[in-house]
Amino acid sequence: MNNILRLAVQKSGRLSEGSMELIKSCGINVSNGIGKLKAKASNFPIEFFFLRDDDIPGYVADGVADIGIVGENVVVEKDKSVAIVHRLGFSRCRLSIALAKSANYNGPQDLNGKGIATSYPKLLEKFLAENGVNAEVHEISGSVEIAPSIGLAEAVCDIVSSGSTLFTNGLKEVETIFQSEAVLIANENISVEKKDIIEKLLFRIKSLQQAKNNKYILLNAPESNVEEIKSILPGMRSPTVVPLANKGWVSIHSVINENDFWEKIESLKAAGAEGILVVPIEKMIL
Known part of the structure; x- marks a missing residue:
């Protein structure tokens, strides 16, 4: 087990699909089946844990997993003791503030006194502090975009890919506060033997990225x-x-x-x- 690299990936969703596509493109064969939370590769010394993306930085920091693939926004928000080893170039998105389509916006100062709903309070509070904005942050998980329509907040701060979800909920994107993509993170105290396996994995990943570009x-x-x-x-x-x-x-x-x-x-x-x-x-x- 000491020579098996433990990799945490999102158990479902777009990031999960991108992660497993990358792994398979690296020539690593793994079959996780439906609903399984663990799987081993048949031709590479690696084991997979399928987790919620929010939990991945903590699992890696605690040494339960050696490495993980997760959005950089989650890494920064969770603020765990992990190292970003490599940027993977997929699942690109942005963390943005959005207001009602009818609202006027001329800059961050227009957020003063407003309530902002978000699942990323640390990133949002950092942006507000850097811009001298005094706003009320409402931390919620999931369905952030409905907050204005139910009267919880005047604005939202959420992950945006195409912007279609905001549009369908009567919102417009007014400020991007963080750019994100999938990253490979690692435990800061990983063994030398496992570092060697990571280098072999990175060699394959970088070869694919060079080819794509x-x-x-x-x-x-x-x-x-x-x-x-x-x-x-x-x-x-x-x-x-x-x-x-x-x-x-x-x-x-x-x-x-x-x-x-x-x-x-x-x-x-x-x-x-x-x-x-x-x-x-x-x-x-x-």
Whole structure:
């Protein structure tokens, strides 16, 4: 058991789905079935605990779990002694303040004297203190968005992804106070043996993230234009250049960052590139 890494993940919901998709993409086979709270991987030294997301930082801090996947907003709100090991890039959302659609809002000072309902009192109180706002914080769990309609508070502070839930409840987002995403957290006193397993897991995760952020590109071009195209597509070290059957033409293979794709593609066409193919990368080892 000492050489088995214990990972806490959310037992249901979008964060749970993203976490298990990541684990399976890392080549780790696990079958948790329906309603099971524990499961072991068949091909990696890792055991899974399926918990409420609010409980994960506490379980990791207490050493019941070695690591956990949870929203950064929950980590900061719970304020447990855990280390954020790596940002995972999924389940991105924001913690925002919302008011009735008809309300005027010109800045944080407009919140003075108002009641604000939230499940994140620490994050909200920090924002209010930083902006010198005196408001009444009502801590509630779940269905925060109905607070104004039942007269509990004039405003809410809640997690927002698309904003559709606020809209359907007659609210508008007026202030974002925290940006969040899924993060990997760890117990601060984890053993050396388990740190080695975490590094192996991180190697797989980072390979997936590198692949997601890049594309493999293949194109044909006149041999005389190779140097110009190489300056546009430097690749990880240098593009691969392969002669084609047609004399004076080559095939150039390289990797391009997703964010640079459309800007680079115009430059490549201007440099004489033809037959451009862009292919997703499954995994990328640097």
